[in-house]
Amino acid sequence: MQRRILSFMNSHGHPTFPEFLKALDANPVLYDAFFKHLTINVSQFFRDTKQWETLRETIIPLLLQSKNPLKLWSAGCSSGQEPYSLAMTLMNHSSTAKFTVLGTDIDVNVLQQAKDGLYRQNDFASTPPEFLQKYFTPSDKGYQINDPVKRQVTFQHQNLLTDRFQSGFDFIACRNVVIYFTDEAKEMLYKKFTDALRPGGILFTGSTEHLFGMNHLGLKAVSSFFYQKQ
Ligand SMILES: C[S@@+](CC[C@H](N)C(=O)[O-])C[C@H]1O[C@@H](n2cnc3c(N)ncnc32)[C@H](O)[C@@H]1O
Known part of the structure; x- marks a missing residue:
């Protein structure tokens, strides 16, 4: 920093x-x-392919087993790639899955891009081709996210360090956001995320963000980078 x-x-x-x-x-x-x-805003759809495979194959079925509709949150969502990836994953998994995705970020400029839903080729480096075909419409300006996906996602301005959180989430993704936060801020934030999850809910972290030494929070690793509230 x-x-x-x-x-x-x-x-x-x-x-x-x-x-x-x-x-x-x-x-x-x-x-x-x-x-x-x-506020480094770099993002991508389905960033870190392996984790999204785990999400598709293990985590989403686990969550849907116990609850439908699901309430998901992408905290530090940048220009929307992550919350839209969550929405597409659920829509592709099952036509009967009901869910809402909240995307929040401290930067109003990226939130406007997220709401516009217009993306460029390099946002899709990790995107399975069928997702691009199914959920986007190409135009001379780029790729526009289709309305059915857009309708599932709402965006809000929020500072994770100072603002209050909603509660009762089944799933929270907070990835590549805390990289410059102090250890105290991280600890406080992970405690707030745990409180915002329902028991059994999942926290999804970035691929360099391990929650070592945070057992006292009541989160248990169910897979690399996926933690379940006990
Ligand atoms: C590198 S992007 C990560 C985007 C996405 N989560 C991903 O992994 O692709 C980090 C985002 O965190 C946001 N951010 C940084 N500090 C924040 C804070 N205190 N509250 C909310 N968002 C914050 C930045 O504005 C930026 O859009």
């Missing part, structure tokens, strides 16, 4: 933290650019 802040300060000609803080206060354009620099 320090490296990212310093690189921004250097490239914008701000020599010290106090001077930089003053400049941020005085200049909304600089503030927006800095905000963008810090």
